[in-house]
Amino acid sequence: MKIKALLRRSAAAGNVLRAGDLLLDLDTLEVTRNGRRINLTAKELQLLEYLMRNKNRVVSRAEIAINVWNIDFDTNTNVIDVYINYVRNKIDKPF
Template sequence: MRILVIEDELKLAEYLRRGLSEEGYVVDVAHTGIDGLHMATEVDYDLLVLDGMLPGIDGLAVLAALRQSKQTLVLMLTARGQVEDRVRGLQSGADDYLVKPFAFSELVARIQVLLRRAGGARGHGEASSLRMADLEVDLIRRKATRAGQRLDLTAKEFNLLSLLLRRQGEVLSRTELAEQVWDMNFDSETNVVEVAVRRLRSKLDQPFERPLLHTVRGMGYVLEAREP
């Protein structure tokens, strides 16, 4: 799941980026309304955390412009806490409204509820769960099971597995995995991908008879159910 935080307070934006990343989300940040609108228009985010008071164009203007072309989930996060402010935000198209100061745990809970509702309401498009052989991944509840057994995955391991499963049968390079899962430029001296794959494999494959995660020498990794 990918989230865009549009927040001009640098410390708060970094706090949100770090905290949501630790919850397992891929997080991008914009500090102005113009930059945020551009990013939200160009990239398919699962959810936006949108400040109401921004330089350039404010949050309501960003929301109004965004709603002309996209229905991305939007949680407004603002110091404007009067009833009329909340009503205006919701009527402008926000899916939820949280007033500063706020508890981070409440923000995460609200994000989870929005994503869960969106997943349950989908009649088409991206599924809320993915399956292959005896493996099932619930993208909303962030739970993975194999042969009915819960896999105890870290946030990054879950994101890695979800990406591989979305593109099952396709060989993904170390560079692409680093960019998509860790949101980082690939450094050939870094073995973060190999370490994460090794740990994921120990939980996904070693307890079971049939391996699903395969290494393609010199190319990368692929998730597929091969014939025995």
Template sequence: MKILLVEDELKVVTVLKKGFEEEEYAVDVAFDGKTGHLMSLSNQYDIIVLDISLPIFNGYELCELIRRRNVHVPILMLTALGTTDNKVEALNLGADDYVVKPFEFKELLARVRALTRRANPDYGPTLLQADNLELNTLTKVVRSGDTQISLTAREFSLLELLLQHKNEVLSRTYIAEQVWALNFDTGTNVVDVYINYLRNKIDKPFKRRLIQTVVGMGYSLRDSE
């Protein structure tokens, strides 16, 4: 998931960017309305988190510009302006939700997740499976039969990606872009390292080989033979 954060307060940007990235979101930041508009034109985002009081032109104007292009990306307003009139104006211009500062990050995160779920109702099944391995995308629980498997956030994201593309061959470049939100550097072996971490947790203890190496192409997750 990719977020465009348009906010001019550096402290707020620092906190939100760190929080979202810890939840495995990729975050682009714009510090004024004009830059935010240009970034929304040149990139595709799953959600835009937008302050109202911005330099050059404000959040109301940016929201209106985005909606004029008939772009339906969810927009969440995040602002210190909390009057009913402020909220009504934002919603009338096309915002999907409105959070008033100060706020709890966990509430903001829940609202972001709710908006992206509504925007992508067919984003994917709740339960992903291969053999007797199960990954629940809502509870974040991974099991093999009756055994619960403990994964780090990055390992979970990697396994989720492999299960979403079960039986497909995924290149290292694609995996790096999806899980780490970065351009793949052929000089790094981070993908191979994390594949090995996963194998040590979901394959070796159960004497099977779900994750398979496709030489010269990448990796594939398949039911064990």
């Protein structure tokens, strides 16, 4: 379900999102950095796409919660921080 929504959005927004040497191909849902493929879960992919689409501005946890998880932000949860850490570890640590 979420993957189909990602694919629909990709048709309107272009095929590839880029941030430096990090690429997200919205047609294949493949993430690469410096030519190396990075495996992400579906939720990590959604989070990365949202962050890359908003790379030139600061986004709040509430915005991420609404746009990635489709929920109102619960200030007592650290799920967003955990997922951001997962994504950072996958896209930054090996490089």
